[in-house]
Amino acid sequence: MVPVFIGVTIILFILRSPGVLGGDPVRMITGERAISETLYNQIVEKNGLDKPFYVQYYRYMSKLLQGDLGESYQKGRPVTDILLSKFPNTLKLAITAVLIEMFFGIVAGMISAIKRYSFWDVLVTFSTSVLVSLPVFWFGMLLQILFGLKFKEWGLPYLPMSQMQSDQFPQIVHLILPAVTLAAVSTAYTARIMRSQLLEVMGQDYMRTAAAKGLSGSQVIWGHGMKNALIPVITFLGLDLGAMVGGTVLTETVFSWPGVGREIYLAIGQRDWPIVMGGVVIIVFMVMVINLLVDISYAFLDPRIRYGRQAT
Amino acid sequence: MKLDKRTWFGLVLVMVVVGMVLAVAGCGGDEGTDTTLAGGKPVDGGTFNVYINEPAFIDPVNLQESEGTQVGNQLFDSLAKFDYKTGALQKAAAESWEANADATVWTFKLKDAKFHDGTKVTAADFKYAWERICNPANESEISYHLSAVKGYDAMQDGSATELEGVKALDDETLEVTLSYSFGDFEFVVGHPALAPVPKAAVEADPVAFSAKPIGNGPFMMAEPWAHDQYIKVLKFADYYGDEPHADGVNFQILTDEDTAFLEFQAGNLDFTSIPSGQVEAVKAQYGVSDDGLEVAPAKQALTGVESAIYYVLINNKNEILSNVALRQALSLAVNRQAIADSVYEGVREPATGIVPGGIAGYLDNQWAYSRYDVEAAKAKLVEAGYPNGEGLPEIILSFNSGSGHEDVMAVIQADLAAIGVTAVFDGLEWAQYLDKLQAADYMMGRLGWIADYPIIDNFLYPLFTEGGDNMSFYNDPAVAQALMDARATVDTDARIAKYQAIEKTIGEAAPVIPIVKYRHHHVGSDRVRGLVYSPQGLLNLETAWIAVAAE
Numbered sequence: 001m002v003p004v005f006i007g008v009t010i011i012l013f014i015l016r017s018p019g020v021l022g023g024d025p026v027r028m029i030t031g032e033r034a035i036s037e038t039l040y041n042q043i044v045e046k047n048g049l050d051k052p053f054y055v056q057y058y059r060y061m062s063k064l065l066q067g068d069l070g071e072s073y074q075k076g077r078p079v080t081d082i083l084l085s086k087f088p089n090t091l092k093l094a095i096t097a098v099l100i101e102m103f104f105g106i107v108a109g110m111i112s113a114i115k116r117y118s119f120w121d122v123l124v125t126f127s128t129s130v131l132v133s134l135p136v137f138w139f140g141m142l143l144q145i146l147f148g149l150k151f152k153e154w155g156l157p158y159l160p161m162s163q164m165q166s167d168q169f170p171q172i173v174h175l176i177l178p179a180v181t182l183a184a185v186s187t188a189y190t191a192r193i194m195r196s197q198l199l200e201v202m203g204q205d206y207m208r209t210a211a212a213k214g215l216s217g218s219q220v221i222w223g224h225g226m227k228n229a230l231i232p233v234i235t236f237l238g239l240d241l242g243a244m245v246g247g248t249v250l251t252e253t254v255f256s257w258p259g260v261g262r263e264i265y266l267a268i269g270q271r272d273w274p275i276v277m278g279g280v281v282i283i284v285f286m287v288m289v290i291n292l293l294v295d296i297s298y299a300f301l302d303p304r305i306r307y308g309r310q311a312t
Numbered sequence: 313m314k315l316d317k318r319t320w321f322g323l324v325l326v327m328v329v330v331g332m333v334l335a336v337a338g339c340g341g342d343e344g345t346d347t348t349l350a351g352g353k354p355v356d357g358g359t360f361n362v363y364i365n366e367p368a369f370i371d372p373v374n375l376q377e378s379e380g381t382q383v384g385n386q387l388f389d390s391l392a393k394f395d396y397k398t399g400a401l402q403k404a405a406a407e408s409w410e411a412n413a414d415a416t417v418w419t420f421k422l423k424d425a426k427f428h429d430g431t432k433v434t435a436a437d438f439k440y441a442w443e444r445i446c447n448p449a450n451e452s453e454i455s456y457h458l459s460a461v462k463g464y465d466a467m468q469d470g471s472a473t474e475l476e477g478v479k480a481l482d483d484e485t486l487e488v489t490l491s492y493s494f495g496d497f498e499f500v501v502g503h504p505a506l507a508p509v510p511k512a513a514v515e516a517d518p519v520a521f522s523a524k525p526i527g528n529g530p531f532m533m534a535e536p537w538a539h540d541q542y543i544k545v546l547k548f549a550d551y552y553g554d555e556p557h558a559d560g561v562n563f564q565i566l567t568d569e570d571t572a573f574l575e576f577q578a579g580n581l582d583f584t585s586i587p588s589g590q591v592e593a594v595k596a597q598y599g600v601s602d603d604g605l606e607v608a609p610a611k612q613a614l615t616g617v618e619s620a621i622y623y624v625l626i627n628n629k630n631e632i633l634s635n636v637a638l639r640q641a642l643s644l645a646v647n648r649q650a651i652a653d654s655v656y657e658g659v660r661e662p663a664t665g666i667v668p669g670g671i672a673g674y675l676d677n678q679w680a681y682s683r684y685d686v687e688a689a690k691a692k693l694v695e696a697g698y699p700n701g702e703g704l705p706e707i708i709l710s711f712n713s714g715s716g717h718e719d720v721m722a723v724i725q726a727d728l729a730a731i732g733v734t735a736v737f738d739g740l741e742w743a744q745y746l747d748k749l750q751a752a753d754y755m756m757g758r759l760g761w762i763a764d765y766p767i768i769d770n771f772l773y774p775l776f777t778e779g780g781d782n783m784s785f786y787n788d789p790a791v792a793q794a795l796m797d798a799r800a801t802v803d804t805d806a807r808i809a810k811y812q813a814i815e816k817t818i819g820e821a822a823p824v825i826p827i828v829k830y831r832h833h834h835v836g837s838d839r840v841r842g843l844v845y846s847p848q849g850l851l852n853l854e855t856a857w858i859a860v861a862a863e
Contacts, residue, residue: 027746256566258540
């Protein structure tokens, strides 16, 4: 994990570091307007821009280990403070999306597998194909227009289209549209995985044995089928939580949800590299931690997998 | 197709869940202000909902970009202000002012005013605020506003801790001595960043002050800035001027222009920008404002002038492009209308000089060669010694790629080809691009310039005299001298006349190619009255009102 982290940060540092790819780093920070020489030198000194690349990287990493991600070029505030205030919002959105994905994905996949080749199977297969191919920002805007704008116009109960809170709605209601948008594509994948896994399991000998010994259809599915079919689905969901933490940029931007993704999006536009760098570092770290947890969880889900022990 | 019981059960369950979600959502019905339209008489009450992006700063110490300045303008009053429509100078925190004969010493008399915390605004608060901006420790990027003030350089290089030229003679009198004559200084002090700040509050907790600034303006912070969410301000009851009609303003911080526009359509915003591609549709649906600046019922789309210009740089130091006739030919060859129409959907208009609209003393058609005339361009090319472009090497068009400038450059490339001039692209990353400009290592480039104050000087002195902002490297000692002479003129009308003449003179040399003037692409709701969006991008929220049901 550590070499991966170091590798990723070096690549990021090369990409983000003002001056590494050419150009005056101070101009990159301050823009085209001429500034005084004193301020220029001050910025150079403060950011260590006159130091070689490896020294800048060493300084960044030493500070990083102390929880210091530097200071925003544009906002003049510590990046750690800015991102930590946003991180719970991103996590809230990602967890809600995974819950939506888990519920609807598994249910749809189950129905589709059990009622194979029925109207419902076709409906699930068709709708998942549509969802997978929809661009996130477009789907988000579609939901905004339908549930926010049109429902209000038609006098129906409507949903908020942006932001995290308002006097009008509780936060959980603000969460609905962005979470559904974020969950859409993954729900489709979950449904498909669930369907194929369950179909595979249903063809196994032990399922026939269970049915032969007199268990009812639902007992066979729930008692024997689901347990086995769910392992890859849960693995996917775990990994997807990590992907969602990193994949919220578009959703947060469309819905003005104040999370890490939106912060990175804005920072890229403003060339505020400490925020971009810090945001990506946090996301990479989170994805790595979640992946590690998923790997560890295999041992619990599948007793055949054991870590750190030689096979005998 | 037959559906079994379980399928029906599942279907009903899903419908129940959706129904519950919608029922929860329904807790927010239409409970806002009654939007029944009232007549022309101002009505008190209500809250404006205005779309902004996340500002960089709302504290005057570094008030620089449009969003922060919009908020800062409601919280703070500087010595002067500008008319929201004409840009004419008006009194704000200063009751009166006068300059000496050569415009080097300015004396301002202050109005009796209070800060939002109830303390009195004094001349010392102005001095403190200006020194706070000039103090290098505060890393302000806007200290250049005060570069004319005596002692500015000493503060910037750290050899002084006070601005020598700023003196608080008593609580109500501020005397400012400049290091050179500058008749437009009275406009400079109208910038919202040069407002007073209460020293005690700032020094007690600078971070808290930046999140909840205490100013002397018509509105005060209702709560600290909720970053990336909103900034709420309330009417300041002890304001020295006319009390605002609205109870407050809710600046809603949204990231996406399209989302903001949807919120506007849903009636949740009173003011927003129009997303690209929708300008014509919005104009048709909401009607177009008569003067392009003020929102009125059924005349809600604003397309008025902005004090900003987009221009093509020419490196006047370049051996080939130092040829004046060649520069004139290049300028005549560019079809600005085509750029305005095809690239900017008609939201911008062809530039006929370097000074855009919304500036005191603005005149149209000031630059003789800032027009589209292919035949005249060909004739100039002959005069320059390159008939039909023969003998002329390839012109390199440099620009910062990825921001849509490619499209502008593509039109220019085609226009130049039409007179026989071959141009090639040189798209660069921003920092590299600026490096090239600064080092004069380019042939032609592009930049935009936005006015800090509505004065002609703002477009002539920085861009055409020696200094860090003059990237075309145009250098005419006679023009520089004429500009200094204009700056030393105290009488406003006489000064403006001099600037107008200088603008014309500079245009003869075609040192750059003005392309388009910016225009608003904004829209206001049908419940606001008297709302004006100035060419400088500021809203007059202190005098506009919200129409509510007549009692």
